[in-house]
Amino acid sequence: MDQAGKYIADAVLGIDTLWGGDVMCPSGTGRFIADCWFSDEPLPAAYTHPAAARLRQSGGVTGKSIDREAVEEYLRAVNLPQAIAGIEDEAAKIRGLRKPYLTGLADCLTVMWDLAMEVLGKGEAVPYARCVEAATGKPPEPSQPEAKRERVAELLGRAGYASSGAGGLLSAVDGWRHDRISPMASVRALSASVISNFDNLSAKNLLPYLPRTLAKVPRANIDFLPIKDAWFSGSMNYIGRARNADGSPKYEATYEINASLQMSFPEFEQLVSHEVVPGHVTTFAFLQDLYVRGKADFEATVLTMNTRAATLFEGIANNAILIAHGVTEVDQLPDEDLQIGVLLALLQDDAKNQSSYLTWGEGKPQAEVAATLRRDFLVTEERAGKLSGAWGRHPLLGRMYLPAYRSGTEKVAQLRRKHPAKKVLPVLYGCHGLVDIQTIERVLKS
Structure with a gap:
């Protein structure tokens, strides 16, 4: 795994954990943002840190009752903004198709981070248009059925x-x-x-x-x-x-x-x-x-x-x-x-x-x-x-x-x-x- 991959592992599994997901759970009742982990690479600290298990158990930022102590303990241990920024930095060094792909991934992860901060009351409300454009590349629009x-x-x-x-x-x-x-x-x-x-x-x-x-x-x-x-x-x-x-x-x-x-x-x-x-x-x-x-x-x-x-x-x-x-x-x-x-x-x-x-x-x-x-x-x-x-x-x-x-x-x-x-x-x-x-x-x- 190269340096970009290490940042991706921490950022994706970190955001997943923050929202209460467990990529190693075989059931959709436990999974959330990360859809798979099949590389045979060791799981990153964002998943294995002791604070991560407690946060996943509580349901993350959308749990029925947010365990704020668990959230704060995890965020002190795992620097998610740094991991996301690392993806952007590595993307800037890369040529070819991988560069825009990683840039887009980092953008989406940033929005997911900002949404978590909104839920926790630690950040401003994230504009709806920004969320849709990050994920789809287009502004929101109504369906035409x-x-x-x-x-x-x-x-x-x-x-x-x-x-x-x-x-x-x-x-x-x-x-x-x-x-x-x-x-x-x-x-x-x-x-x-x-x-x-x-x-x-x-x-x-x-x-x-x-x-x-x-x-x-x-x-x-x-x-x-x-x-x-x-x-x-x-x-x-x-x-x-x-x-x-x-x-x-x-x-x-x-x-x-x-x-x-x-x-x-x-x-x-x-x-x-x-x-x-x-x-x-x-x-x-x-x-x-x-x-x-x-x-x-x-x-x-x-x-x-x-x-x-x-x-x-x-x-x-x-x-x-x-x-x-x-x-x-x-x-x-x-x-x-x-x-x-x-x-x-x-x-x-x-x-x-x-x-x-x-x-x-x-x-x-x-x-x-x-x-x-x-x-x-x-x-x-x-x-x-x-x-x-x-x-x-x-x-x-x-x-x-x-x-x-x-x-x-x-x-x-x-x-x-x-x-x-x-x-x-x-x-x-x-x-x-x-x-x-x-x-x-x-x-x-x-």
């Missing part, structure tokens, strides 16, 4: 669920979803067949455009686990620390899915493509392989939420079902039920952005936000409550992560329309270096 909603109504009408009846479009969606509900209690068996299908589609429509060395990498070594009463809808936990007898990675992951979710089978298909193959698990596994072969730097092993890279990864994941089928538009998918499921999933991610915009940009109360998400974005009552509440009002996720889904999705879709698959897919999956939502344009132009 009208076209997707109109297409859903058209497809539902053809499927026998007219939106002209009592309850309108929302009632039609609820009826369609009810008739196709996926049993979350049987998620392991259900996921196995769907994963197999998307893995085969990816072998056909993704692998031919990537270096042959990636063909041997397991794209979907994952277990699906139902979890009750989770504050999240689902959590993909990329572990990547198991090794074969020859020392090579097993590229393993888990997916914990909220057992209370009401999801149709077509929506579940979209979820699998998003979270597993050719979405998040595939993306992380390819990056791990590139790191092992010396084709990616240390930062590819400690991927981080609320960053420009995370925005790109959400964009890849939301376009994954199109990548798997070898198409660029939802209406090119082979089945109209699947098109409805994908559109509803995309509307849910538009709803995440809208929740952020209404909550932090316009100061709307939760009840009003929830009603808007249910009415205009066709989400379930459960999703409307979570997205307007635990997610939308979270001081970090509400301002930095919720806008990332829509922003990343639209950018990746635009790039796939503009560039041929043989050019854009290797860049998206890191084959020309680790990129984010902004630096990817630089690589595609070169």
Whole structure:
């Protein structure tokens, strides 16, 4: 690990710890900002210091009751501003693609630090626009669900669920979803067949455009686990620390899915493509392989939420079902039920952005936000409550992560329309270096 990597390790795991996350926890109930740690490098002091364990145990700055003594003890022991500044200093010495990537990472970590200081009452309120621009590279803007909603109504009408009846479009969606509900209690068996299908589609429509060395990498070594009463809808936990007898990675992951979710089978298909193959698990596994072969730097092993890279990864994941089928538009998918499921999933991610915009940009109360998400974005009552509440009002996720889904999705879709698959897919999956939502344009132009 070079000096930049040492600063990255301390800064990322330090910010993660400050917010109550534990990257070594195998469950999404304990993880937070740091998405993975699979480099086999020793954990940094920001994680191993005795004060870190106490802070993680208390829930960090968003714990039910902030343990201020634990926070102060940790901040005396671990100099996070110095670690973040170290990333910036090292980036200034570096040439090529890594320089702007690290500069963007440091910018996002600085905002996360400032948000923590705001929560603690030790800093000024962080402007909403600054949070969104750091994570997405764009200023905040409201979602525009009208076209997707109109297409859903058209497809539902053809499927026998007219939106002209009592309850309108929302009632039609609820009826369609009810008739196709996926049993979350049987998620392991259900996921196995769907994963197999998307893995085969990816072998056909993704692998031919990537270096042959990636063909041997397991794209979907994952277990699906139902979890009750989770504050999240689902959590993909990329572990990547198991090794074969020859020392090579097993590229393993888990997916914990909220057992209370009401999801149709077509929506579940979209979820699998998003979270597993050719979405998040595939993306992380390819990056791990590139790191092992010396084709990616240390930062590819400690991927981080609320960053420009995370925005790109959400964009890849939301376009994954199109990548798997070898198409660029939802209406090119082979089945109209699947098109409805994908559109509803995309509307849910538009709803995440809208929740952020209404909550932090316009100061709307939760009840009003929830009603808007249910009415205009066709989400379930459960999703409307979570997205307007635990997610939308979270001081970090509400301002930095919720806008990332829509922003990343639209950018990746635009790039796939503009560039041929043989050019854009290797860049998206890191084959020309680790990129984010902004630096990817630089690589595609070169």
